[in-house]
Amino acid sequence: MDRVEPSSVLLFLFLRDLETTMEDMETDSQAFLKVMEASFASLLPLVLKVAIQLGLVNILETAEREQDGGDSSLTAMEIAAQVQGRTASVEQTASLLNRILRILANHGLLNATSSRSGGIRYGLNQSSRVLVQPDSLDCISRFLLLLEDPDALRSYSNAHDALLHGGIPFVMAHGMPLYTFMQQNQMFKQLFHGTMSAHSRLIMGKVLDTYEGLQTVHSLVDVGGGNGDCLSMITSRYTHIRGINLDLAYIIADAPSYTGLKVV
Numbered sequence: 001m002d003r004v005e006p007s008s009v010l011l012f013l014f015l016r017d018l019e020t021t022m023e024d025m026e027t028d029s030q031a032f033l034k035v036m037e038a039s040f041a042s043l044l045p046l047v048l049k050v051a052i053q054l055g056l057v058n059i060l061e062t063a064e065r066e067q068d069g070g071d072s073s074l075t076a077m078e079i080a081a082q083v084q085g086r087t088a089s090v091e092q093t094a095s096l097l098n099r100i101l102r103i104l105a106n107h108g109l110l111n112a113t114s115s116r117s118g119g120i121r122y123g124l125n126q127s128s129r130v131l132v133q134p135d136s137l138d139c140i141s142r143f144l145l146l147l148e149d150p151d152a153l154r155s156y157s158n159a160h161d162a163l164l165h166g167g168i169p170f171v172m173a174h175g176m177p178l179y180t181f182m183q184q185n186q187m188f189k190q191l192f193h194g195t196m197s198a199h200s201r202l203i204m205g206k207v208l209d210t211y212e213g214l215q216t217v218h219s220l221v222d223v224g225g226g227n228g229d230c231l232s233m234i235t236s237r238y239t240h241i242r243g244i245n246l247d248l249a250y251i252i253a254d255a256p257s258y259t260g261l262k263v264v
């Protein structure tokens with residue numbers, strides 16, 4: 001049997017330790033990156049909102065339609081050139097746009113490919129294509145506005161106090177419960193209920209396309225039914241159902257009247 005040199009054993013042990021250390025560092029960096037990603041997560045809805053405001057999805061969708069199956073991806077410069085209402089130079093807009101597009105692509109909301117010239121080309125993917133549909137775009141846009149509304153955000157600043165000392169973050173921030181606040185704040189009420197309605201209409205449309213269990217229902221109460229959108233969609237599809245929308249008096253007072261719908 002060959003004699004093993006002590007120095008080879010030492011080298012082997014050193015390399016084994018180094019490998020373990022590298023693996024630990026790799027795991028640590030992955031963990032760190034994950035937490036960093038969570039810390040910066042609040043930027044994503046802001047960036048998405050800018051993309052919607054600038055009509056980026058429409059620009060990419062128009063390019064897709066015009067190419068009709070070919071490579072329709074665009075560079076930041078090509079997108080910038082098509083942004084409506086721009087008074088900055090294409091280069092200035094493209095420079096900022098590049099960062100926005102990169103964030104969206106990193107979060108899987110756009111496709112990004114390297115171009116031959118070394119730049120990056122962007123295109124829609126399955127997720128961003130959702131924003132081409134008016135109902136989905138309306139729903140997502142409303143949620144983005146609601147989630148970054150200063151009155152909504154203020155309650156988060158009290159979350160840790162609420163956990164430590166008890167209480168409801170929204171009440172701590174505004175001195176009253178959410179639904180009382182909305183009674184006194186028409187703008188926030190419209191923002192909140194408009195968002196709820198847009199979301200509920202979207203989901204209920206899909207539910208009604210697949211769920212058939214309502215055929216045997218005769219009377220249906222929607223507790224906290226808001227503007228009554230869900231119930232009205234149900235009762236117009238199933239006209240034999242007697243729908244009762246139960247909500248707070250000030251919500252019912254402003255809700256549209258739907259045929260076949262009783263409000264309490």
Ligand SMILES: C[S@@+](CC[C@H](N)C(=O)[O-])C[C@H]1O[C@@H](n2cnc3c(N)ncnc32)[C@H](O)[C@@H]1O
Nearest residue numbers: 179196197200223224225226227246247248251
């Ligand atoms: C999250 S929203 C949902 C609205 C509605 N389901 C929709 O999809 O648009 C909750 C609803 O519960 C209602 N609500 C809150 N407290 C209530 C109460 N004590 N009695 C009846 N409705 C209440 C609110 O006014 C609001 O319309």
